[in-house]
Amino acid sequence: MILLPVGGAGQAMAAFRQSDGSVVWKKDDAGNAYSSPLLINVDGFDQVVQLMAASVFAINPLNGDLSWYVKHEAQAATIASRTMRWGGALLLVFIVVHILHLTTGTIRPAGSFSHQDVYANVVTSFRIWWVSLFYIVAMIALGFHLFHGAWSSVRSIGVSPPSPNPLHHRVSLVLAILIWAAFTAIPVAVLTGFVR
Numbered sequence: 756m757i758l759l760p761v762g763g764a765g766q767a768m769a770a771f772r773q774s775d776g777s778v779v780w781k782k783d784d785a786g787n788a789y790s791s792p793l794l795i796n797v798d799g800f801d802q803v804v805q806l807m808a809a810s811v812f813a814i815n816p817l818n819g820d821l822s823w824y825v826k827h828e829a830q831a832a833t834i835a836s837r838t839m840r841w842g843g844a845l846l847l848v849f850i851v852v853h854i855l856h857l858t859t860g861t862i863r864p865a866g867s868f869s870h871q872d873v874y875a876n877v878v879t880s881f882r883i884w885w886v887s888l889f890y891i892v893a894m895i896a897l898g899f900h901l902f903h904g905a906w907s908s909v910r911s912i913g914v915s916p917p918s919p920n921p922l923h924h925r926v927s928l929v930l931a932i933l934i935w936a937a938f939t940a941i942p943v944a945v946l947t948g949f950v951r
């Protein structure tokens with residue numbers, strides 16, 4: 756039998772027959788999991804232990820019946836990791852609005868736009884508080900997204916070994932702060948009158 760954490764309603768775990776791939780059993784509701792199930796033996800009984808994002812549970816491999824279930828706090832759930840989905844969606848909206856705003860001039864919050872005078876486009880737009888606010892909020896999302904994306908992607912592709920305080924974590928943090936600060940400086944400089 757092959758056991759897989761398939762994920763979804765009624766098929767959190769499923770067992771397939773090795774000879775023809777048919778489903779032997781499928782049970783429980785849970786999202787998909789990224790860790791492989793682990794077969795252990797306790798007092799002569801086989802258990803298949805599965806680590807999920809917010810729980811660990813064990814099942815009887817023969818029929819999928821739950822042996823035990825423990826909830827746990829996610830270890831590395833930072834704001835950055837929790838906001839990946841919404842932050843990513845906001846960045847998608849941002850990039851479209853941004854091109855329509857400062858490249859094509861389709862969106863003209865200041866009323867005017869010149870393809871020859873990029874400086875004036877930037878200054879007249881960012882003097883408007885809600886335009887600056889939109890960019891500042893988008894840059895916060897960009898900072899979080901970059902930080903989490905940069906360090907977790909190297910972990911996901913297996914380049915970096917697990918470590919409690921990995922170097923790429925700190926490198927990603929510095930990179931994200933630098934990029935966030937550099938972009939945010941522009942609307943802030945115009946809003947505060949530093950750039951006129």
Ligand code: HEM
Pocket residue numbers: 850853854857858873877890894897938939941942
């Ligand atoms: C506060 C932050 C930002 C400011 C003030 C800013 C400013 C500008 C300006 C003035 C242009 C037009 C350039 C031109 O017409 O020559 C532009 C274009 C562009 N920006 Fe940004 N930008 C910012 C953030 C970002 C971010 C975070 C990204 C990427 C995720 C980005 C991607 C682009 C792209 C792809 C273009 C089109 C290229 C072009 O028009 O030459 N920008 N930006």
